[in-house]
Amino acid sequence: xxxxxxxxxxxxVALRDARERFIALWGQMGSSWGIPRTMAQVHALLFIVGEPxxxxxxMAGLGISRGNAxxxxxxLVDWGIVSRVHRRGDRKEYFLAExxxxxxxxxxxxxxxxxxxxxxxxxxxxxxxxxxSPRTRKVDAEAAAxxxxxxxxxxxxxxxxxxxxxxxxxxxxxxxxxxxxxxxLDRAS
Amino acid sequence: xxxxxxxxxxxxVALRDARERFIALWGQMGSSWGIPRTMAQVHALLFIVGEPxxxxxxMAGLGISRGNAxxxxxxLVDWGIVSRVHRRGDRKEYFLAExxxxxxxxxxxxxxxxxxxxxxxxxxxxxxxxxxSPRTRKVDAEAAAxxxxxxxxxxxxxxxxxxxxxxxxxxxxxxxxxxxxxxxLDRAS
DNA sequence: GACGATTTTCAAGAAGTTCTGAAAATGTTG
DNA sequence: CAACATTTTCAGAACTTCTTGAAAATCGTC
Numbered sequence: 001x002x003x004x005x006x007x008x009x010x011x012x013v014a015l016r017d018a019r020e021r022f023i024a025l026w027g028q029m030g031s032s033w034g035i036p037r038t039m040a041q042v043h044a045l046l047f048i049v050g051e052p053x054x055x056x057x058x059m060a061g062l063g064i065s066r067g068n069a070x071x072x073x074x075x076l077v078d079w080g081i082v083s084r085v086h087r088r089g090d091r092k093e094y095f096l097a098e099x100x101x102x103x104x105x106x107x108x109x110x111x112x113x114x115x116x117x118x119x120x121x122x123x124x125x126x127x128x129x130x131x132x133s134p135r136t137r138k139v140d141a142e143a144a145a146x147x148x149x150x151x152x153x154x155x156x157x158x159x160x161x162x163x164x165x166x167x168x169x170x171x172x173x174x175x176x177x178x179x180x181x182x183x184x185l186d187r188a189s
Numbered sequence: 190x191x192x193x194x195x196x197x198x199x200x201x202v203a204l205r206d207a208r209e210r211f212i213a214l215w216g217q218m219g220s221s222w223g224i225p226r227t228m229a230q231v232h233a234l235l236f237i238v239g240e241p242x243x244x245x246x247x248m249a250g251l252g253i254s255r256g257n258a259x260x261x262x263x264x265l266v267d268w269g270i271v272s273r274v275h276r277r278g279d280r281k282e283y284f285l286a287e288x289x290x291x292x293x294x295x296x297x298x299x300x301x302x303x304x305x306x307x308x309x310x311x312x313x314x315x316x317x318x319x320x321x322s323p324r325t326r327k328v329d330a331e332a333a334a335x336x337x338x339x340x341x342x343x344x345x346x347x348x349x350x351x352x353x354x355x356x357x358x359x360x361x362x363x364x365x366x367x368x369x370x371x372x373x374l375d376r377a378s
Numbered sequence: 379g380a381c382g383a384t385t386t387t388c389a390a391g392a393a394g395t396t397c398t399g400a401a402a403a404t405g406t407t408g
Numbered sequence: 409c410a411a412c413a414t415t416t417t418c419a420g421a422a423c424t425t426c427t428t429g430a431a432a433a434t435c436g437t438c
Contacts, residue, residue: 011322011335018319018338025312032305034223036426050337055385065428070386091383091436099341101348116221123214130207133200142200148239149204152288153211159290225396244415254398259416280406280413 022048023062038064042072043081043097047104052085052094080107110171113164121160128153211237212251227253231261232270232286236293241274241283269296299360302353310349317342 023044030040045061046053053061059069073095076082081104085094098104131150212233219229234250235242242250248258262284265271270293274283287293320339 011320011331014320014322015331015335015338018316018342021316021319022313022342025309025316029305029309032223034221038426048338048341050341066385067387067429068427071427074386093385101344105348105352116218120214120218124211127207127210127214130210131200131203133203142204146200146204149207149237152237152239153207155290159294163294227396255415256399256417257397260397263416282415 019045019048036072038062038068039072039075042069043076046076046082046095046097047099050097050099052087052096054090054092054094056092058095079111106171106173109167113167113171117160117164117167121157121164124153124157124160128157208234208237225261227251227257228261228264231258232265235265235271235284235286236288239286239288241276241285243279243281243283245281247284268300295360295362298356302356302360306349306353306356310346310353313342313346313349317346 023041026044026047027037027041030043031037041062042058042064045058049061055066055069055073058064058073059066062069064072073082076097077084077095081098082095083098085096087094098107128150131146131153133146212230215233215236216226216230219232220226230251231247231253234247238250244255244258244262247253247262248255251258253261262271265286266273266284270287271284272287274285276283287296317339320335320342322335
């Protein structure tokens with residue numbers, strides 16, 4: 001091959017390589033945070049390619065089955081970090097990943113908060129009420145244990161409520177979270 | 190049973206119940222965030238009981254094997270949210286969970302940052318350099334794709350670096366994270 | 379409204395992980 | 409240093425989660 005074609009080819013190879021590397025990294029990270037590896041990989045692929053892909057392209061790109069691709073793409077759409085796109089003259093559905101990284105993380109955070117934190121917080125509060133005896137008469141060891149138990153739960157619930165409020169600000173669709181972060185960083189310097 | 194003993198018994202039952210409920214909740218949450226269910230449960234048990242327990246007590250309390258208890262307790266100690274405690278006149282080792290909820294979360298965050306975020310960030314940067322061609326001569330489609338790819342990676346890396354800096358502040362052992370959160374909340378009202 | 383194209387579903391199987399239990403290692407006491 | 413107590417390790421079992429692939433459903437077109 002001539003020198004003229006060598007460099008572009010090198011660039012194309014590098015791009016393919018970099019994509020694969022990124023997909024692997026993102027998949028690993030996902031799975032260490034409780035997100036199915038394949039789901040993270042599909043997202044990574046769509047994100048790094050940056051343009052709409054159809055199911056068959058995703059299947060081929062990652063070597064996964066149609067069923068898996070379908071399920072995973074749907075989950076990503078449900079989460080809101082991938083959207084369905086239609087192309088004129090093509091019946092196939094195309095999928096495009098959110099390209100705004102801030103928006104993407106806000107969406108993910110919102111989703112996990114809604115699905116995991118909020119129900120947990122509610123359940124914790126319910127659990128706490130279980131031991132909310134109207135009035136303790138005896139000051140015996142048992143009562144003390146109960147009080148200590150309640151204090152621990154209260155601490156935990158308080159913490160989680162605060163964390164919840166903070167995350168709420170980051171999530172807010174006004175994009176305030178972004179500015180907030182920037183401000184924090186400024187003060188940090 | 191007489192009325193006099195009825196209420197204390199009720200309290201004891203409620204406590205046992207609440208503990209179990211809490212342990213189940215915490216275990217669930219853990220597993221949805223990529224922490225082995227049993228590990229989260231052992232932590233929950235130690236946290237909610239609030240005093241040192243030995244391996245046999247943990248085994249009995251959760252119905253798990255000695256091997257599992259041993260491994261899991263060690264991981265919790267390594268993470269730094271459970272500490273080993275020794276009791277005079279007792280050969281057994283006892284384990285006590287960190288009771289300060291803020292400290293606990295700071296420790297967990299620090300651990301996960303160190304183990305997962307930091308390596309990822311480093312790998313991402315390395316991945317980014319892969320496609321850092323010295324100078325592009327041609328303004329063809331391929332070069333444009335490369336540039337777009339690099340922009341996407343740069344956005345992502347920038348975001349993660351900012352998130353990293355913020356989390357660093359929360360983690361900082363000076364406890365500043367706590368105050369910071371409080372301030373944020375004040376402004377949020 | 380029948381046909382071909384595409385997507386979705388889901389039961390069965392594969393893959394991955396967590397757990398067990400008994401053996402080995404370690405530690406302690408007299 | 410023998411005897412016993414306690415902890416750790418790890419190969420295989422048990423369990424959970426993820427993936428496949430083919431059948432069913434859906435969709436758009438003629």
